[in-house]
Amino acid sequence: MATESQVFQQIPHKSLREVALSAIRQAILCGDIKPGQRLLETEIAAQLGVSRAPVREALRQLETEGLVVSEPHRGTFVIELSDADLWEIYTLRAAIESLAVQIVTERADEETLARLQQAVDEMEEAAQARDSARLAALDMSFHEMLCRASGHSRLLDVWLSMTVQIRTFIDLTNTLYLPAEDVVRLHAEVLAHIRNGEAQEAGAALKRHILDVGQRICQLWRGDADN
Amino acid sequence: MATESQVFQQIPHKSLREVALSAIRQAILCGDIKPGQRLLETEIAAQLGVSRAPVREALRQLETEGLVVSEPHRGTFVIELSDADLWEIYTLRAAIESLAVQIVTERADEETLARLQQAVDEMEEAAQARDSARLAALDMSFHEMLCRASGHSRLLDVWLSMTVQIRTFIDLTNTLYLPAEDVVRLHAEVLAHIRNGEAQEAGAALKRHILDVGQRICQLWRGDADN
DNA sequence: TGATGGTATAATGTCGACATTCGACAGTCC
DNA sequence: GGACTGTCGAATGTCGACATTATACCATCA
Numbered sequence A, B: 001m002a003t004e005s006q007v008f009q010q011i012p013h014k015s016l017r018e019v020a021l022s023a024i025r026q027a028i029l030c031g032d033i034k035p036g037q038r039l040l041e042t043e044i045a046a047q048l049g050v051s052r053a054p055v056r057e058a059l060r061q062l063e064t065e066g067l068v069v070s071e072p073h074r075g076t077f078v079i080e081l082s083d084a085d086l087w088e089i090y091t092l093r094a095a096i097e098s099l100a101v102q103i104v105t106e107r108a109d110e111e112t113l114a115r116l117q118q119a120v121d122e123m124e125e126a127a128q129a130r131d132s133a134r135l136a137a138l139d140m141s142f143h144e145m146l147c148r149a150s151g152h153s154r155l156l157d158v159w160l161s162m163t164v165q166i167r168t169f170i171d172l173t174n175t176l177y178l179p180a181e182d183v184v185r186l187h188a189e190v191l192a193h194i195r196n197g198e199a200q201e202a203g204a205a206l207k208r209h210i211l212d213v214g215q216r217i218c219q220l221w222r223g224d225a226d227n
Numbered sequence C: 001t002g003a004t005g006g007t008a009t010a011a012t013g014t015c016g017a018c019a020t021t022c023g024a025c026a027g028t029c030c
Numbered sequence D: 001g002g003a004c005t006g007t008c009g010a011a012t013g014t015c016g017a018c019a020t021t022a023t024a025c026c027a028t029c030a
Helices: A016-030 A041-048 A052-065 A083-107 A110-128 A132-149 A153-169 A180-195 A199-225 B016-030 B041-048 B052-065 B083-107 B110-128 B132-149 B153-169 B180-195 B199-225
Strands: A068-071 A075-078 B068-071 B075-078
Touching: A016 A041, A016 A052, A016 A153, A041 A052, A052 A068, A052 B052, A083 A132, A083 A153, A083 A180, A083 A199, A083 B083, A083 B153, A110 A132, A110 A180, A132 A153, A132 A180, A153 B083, A153 B153, A180 A199, B016 B041, B016 B052, B016 B153, B041 B052, B052 B068, B083 B132, B083 B153, B083 B180, B083 B199, B110 B132, B110 B180, B132 B153, B132 B180, B180 B199
Parallel strands: none
Antiparallel strands: A068 A075, B068 B075
């Protein structure tokens, strides 16, 4: 390279497949397409103004991501989550996030700690302001930060897949499953363990927290199912 | 149904995409296609006697499975694993298999226990017969059984993805990374904990075992890299 | 001699059309 | 009237062809 430093950022080269992928995923997560609903390749292609080929490839990818299921010659459908699925997702999240926080504890740099601390601080504010939507968003953000900070790309992939599946079920960033004070306290607790270098304790605390939320969501699901 | 019992077995309805998927995956795992090697859609399609469409979809699926990577307009390549990748895979395996064995401990039925016991018994035989290939295969089989017995489909998916990636690197069923006696002993230990209902201990033992093997493989990789 | 620019080639990205298959509906027979 | 069977429409599965783009090679020029 003749240029001494990075001057230009890479120009984003988006294929139609990637565009279709994002569009469909967002439509599902926004709730524009509901769980169980059928995804018509022809219609999606027509709406996006592209041919069926990139749409098909995007659907295949969404299938391996676990957002949709498809049956041969029958079509592709948005997943419907049972309580067994919720159990799977939350137990898996508990296991991998526990690993993530242990890794973070062992390698945490100042910047990461500062960002986690900032999230907790903002949680505190949101809790006092009774802004539960913001609090829920910060909650998710804290967990995602942990997974990213672990530098464990496969762990992050699994985490993203699980949370995306959950989002088809409910908008996690808008609902709280714990009293606001508890949310703040539990995350502050984990962060304290990270600061103290207590990897085991941090992992255990986070695991308990996630399993607890999972149980509450399962209970809520059963309550909804009665309707 | 007019027929009283099942007379005909289901006709296996395999789409060309699935056929291509299996064929390519097996070719990679068998070592016919080596890590880093380019996968030409046209050539694969020609060899399989199909068009490029199902081959492309199969490659996309292999990509999300983590077996290949593809760059826009450049092509698709078999993954090459660095020591960082091996570290990711083994730490993740340790975390999820630990979860799997805890679940199995809590719900193990007699049949599952019997099959696990049989695997350990056969390990014992293989160890005494100095049949390391068979021992390695039984080892993998034991771990896979645990993941299947957990009834946790997402956990199993992640496990399969990780082990498939590892197999592009080395044929796990043909190489041993521990003395034969240790292999038998460690698995027998885990099984004993399962029988005793000691979920925590079973999980911890399995986690140690996997991380240990992971470290050995990483060391081996560094040794190989010097060549 | 080295760097720059153009060109050829080959692979991927995308498209429209045809083949295959599934589900529903109507017709027929008992 | 009920159950089986044949037909029809629509969506998916597959194909071959064209468009786009990256790479290698070669000619040109300072």
